[in-house]
Amino acid sequence: MGLRFFRRNGNSADSHSRRNGDGAVPDVPQAPADGGKRIVLTAPLTETIDHAGYFIQMGMASLPIWMEPVLNNKYPNWRDVQRNPDGSARFMPAGARLVETSLLREFSAPDIVACYPDDLDKFIGPNTRVVAVTTHNPLGVTFAAGVYTSIFGSSKQPINSHYARLMFEKIKASPYRRNFKVIVGGSGGWQITQTNSFEDLSVDCVVEGRAESADSMALFHQAIRGEELPREVNVAHPTRREDLLVPDRRTTFGVVEMTTGCGRRCNFCVPDLNPQIDMPKEKISFIDG
Ligand code: SF4
Numbered sequence: 001m002g003l004r005f006f007r008r009n010g011n012s013a014d015s016h017s018r019r020n021g022d023g024a025v026p027d028v029p030q031a032p033a034d035g036g037k038r039i040v041l042t043a044p045l046t047e048t049i050d051h052a053g054y055f056i057q058m059g060m061a062s063l064p065i066w067m068e069p070v071l072n073n074k075y076p077n078w079r080d081v082q083r084n085p086d087g088s089a090r091f092m093p094a095g096a097r098l099v100e101t102s103l104l105r106e107f108s109a110p111d112i113v114a115c116y117p118d119d120l121d122k123f124i125g126p127n128t129r130v131v132a133v134t135t136h137n138p139l140g141v142t143f144a145a146g147v148y149t150s151i152f153g154s155s156k157q158p159i160n161s162h163y164a165r166l167m168f169e170k171i172k173a174s175p176y177r178r179n180f181k182v183i184v185g186g187s188g189g190w191q192i193t194q195t196n197s198f199e200d201l202s203v204d205c206v207v208e209g210r211a212e213s214a215d216s217m218a219l220f221h222q223a224i225r226g227e228e229l230p231r232e233v234n235v236a237h238p239t240r241r242e243d244l245l246v247p248d249r250r251t252t253f254g255v256v257e258m259t260t261g262c263g264r265r266c267n268f269c270v271p272d273l274n275p276q277i278d279m280p281k282e283k284i285s286f287i288d289g
Helices: 053-062 063-072 095-105 118-122 141-149 158-171 188-195 214-224
Strands: 039-042 113-114 130-134 180-184 205-208 230-234
Touching: 039 095, 039 118, 039 188, 053 141, 053 158, 063 158, 095 113, 095 130, 095 214, 118 158, 130 158, 130 214, 180 188, 180 214, 188 205, 205 214
Parallel strands: 039 113, 039 130, 130 180, 180 205, 205 230
Antiparallel strands: none
16 A cells, blocks of 8 residues: 555654654653743644644644654654744744733733743743643644544544643643643634533633733733632623734744734624724734744
């Protein structure tokens, strides 16, 4: 059979689970020297990578994990991510950057870090009170993922889901897990609530809505005070242009949000339930990362 392109060159999913950027669970994580960041932001590796065009992220969302060697063979460097000198992520999904920007209104920069899953142990420590995850496809139960993974024999675990699970396992296994809350946001939060995967993934709270919301910020303050969080929260959407934030740190693929909502009013469309607001042009800036 024509399986030679799956050649065993050390790029199997299992062998990669010990390589750079994959969120693998280390045996004995060491506490960060500074006690860790109060707020740690992260996202699954496959939703964060910033090269090989959009296709590879689409492929990760649709192909089952057993086909990962195909992508490994074609894009052997897909896991190579760039870091800032302090070890934080040089690029993150736009949603994670928006959370970061929102938090910087109320918390000091040294309290916050956005990092890749593989670097969580460098930033989670006894001082950590919140680990916030942004994800659009944590369990791979989207329509496209179901269809395409089924074509290849299994709808159970797209590559995205595999890497999201590695990230959640790593957070769950942290020796400091009792000290912090795990808050999940992003367009994939519903996958956790609708499958009741809170315990499985060790998630305390899923937020539906935008990070700018005062309700979103209130959750972080609650978590930092050590209070229990509600399992699910729907937060208010901003209704004024001036309340929308535009991140000025590098986003994956350089994504810049231009509008919320849509305005065409297709009556089956959930995003269109949000108010249609354009970002003010003067707020959109481009940072050379
Ligand atoms: S489906 Fe939604 S996003 Fe697409 S045109 Fe209709 S309202 Fe707009």
